[in-house]
Amino acid sequence: MRRPLARIASAALAVAAVLAPAPALADPARPADARQMAMHAQESSPAELATRAAPAGVPGIDVSHWQGGIDWGAVAASGVRFAYIKATQRTNYRDPNFNANYVNAYNAGIIRGAYHFAEPNRSSGADQANYFAGNGGAWSADGRTLPGALDLEDTAGQPHCYGMTPAQIVAWTRDFSDTYRARTGRDVVIYTSRGWWDDCAGGSNAFAATNPLWVASWTTAPSPTMPSGFGVHTFWQYTSTGSVPGIGGNVDRNVFNGSEARLIALANNTP
Template sequence: MPLFRTPRTPLAPRRRLGRRRALAATGALAAAFGMLIGLSPGAAAAPQDDPVPLGHAYMGMGVDKDQNPPSGIGIAGHGDGVQGIDVSHWQGAINWGAVRGAGIQFAWMKATEGTTYKDPRFNTNYPAAHAAGVIRGAYHFARPNSSSGATQANFFASNGGAWSRDNLTLPGVLDIENNPSGAACYGLSQTAMRNWILDFYNTYKARTTRDVVIYTSPSWWNSCTGGWNGMATRSPLWVAHWTANHSPSLPGGFGAWTVWQYTSSGSVSGVSGNVDRNKFNGSRDRLLALANNTP
């Protein structure tokens, strides 16, 4: 029985390289344009100081930076139990009927990032997963250096992160992980980061009545919050730990996990290329209890 209030890819190499090449191309084009108009090489390269533009981040991008596992790690032995995936526009068109037919019972999908970005595939993925019988939810990729937690929580709740008791909708997720574009902790102290997360949590709960799920890795949480235990009794934990071990390592301050992202290089019928694979800590009945906010 899961404790609800506890207390990419390496995408397939082809898909991961596609992301990285797209990002590198942005910087290369900026540099070429700068040279064309007569800027110095240093000035032309300036856009590369932010190598992951707003909207290009995805769940696990920061985890890849602090774990960097070999491709495929964590897949073997974890295919039992209640299985799920997480996706964003990087996966392209998804056949949700095939996903459900492959035994996937739940999925979280990217809805927003920062305070302005909306994932272009969300409005297709969200209802299509529901129609296929996949218990679905939305996630927000946090950019704590761009605005307050409250501002981002409101943006998320207004653009996909809302919740309804319809037997198929999970509470929203705060994806808080290694900064893909600079200092790992976004330039915030441990105290400031704790306050930012609590600000997001309080605002999201006021908007939706639900406790936001926290997605993070042990390395990032321990470093950037100091292993804070302040969310253990508030938020279900979705831990990212890509390992072949039988259980994940936990961030400091948490005593149990509700969802475990055990690999970034899984495969599922209906999804082109590799996809993050996840396991729920309990039965389908308990997953539905989390979705419906019932005991």
């Protein structure tokens, strides 16, 4: 990862200054259960996934408070070039480790972005997009901030697809995406799996031409299992049982589908 620039310290202070303290709420998003693994196209055994070589692409991770304290210097030294960091969920939860992770990843020279865990049956897409953008998910033209990501998957305690029809899920996602673009000037990255998207959004192609896809496909295959409606992926989360120096326990591993120069272009919003 590129080394910190001279302006990083002041930029990090500016970022920290606009991030309000997180509410003291329990995080309802838990590690994946058997149903969730199926929704993420789990095609390989946990043992195979734990020992697989990383697919081609720029290496990255995604984290939340489940990873505990992170030594971002060690993460960067290991070769990780980007990270997506959980910021928000619903309209009343902010990850308690978001501030530290977001600033410390930046200071370590890692290109980072924030993600929002969607619960579409709780409130409108616009409400959740505004909450996300106002609580860490906004984009900054600083060369090291990725557009925000929308995490679409099941979670414990909620019905499959949040009890909504595919048409309702697509409309909710459109509401979120349009609002996020109006707030930030960027198209939100959509994180999902083939199992979830095909079941819950009916395999819609409504976002393929505008929104980068972050596909969850936990497999040892050389390419991910793609959701219907999308032709290409931008990010691939290929395992939830990865290991990275500086992080205790398992961590999601990802690759960017392209060169590091293209990853920087995505962060900079340049062709």
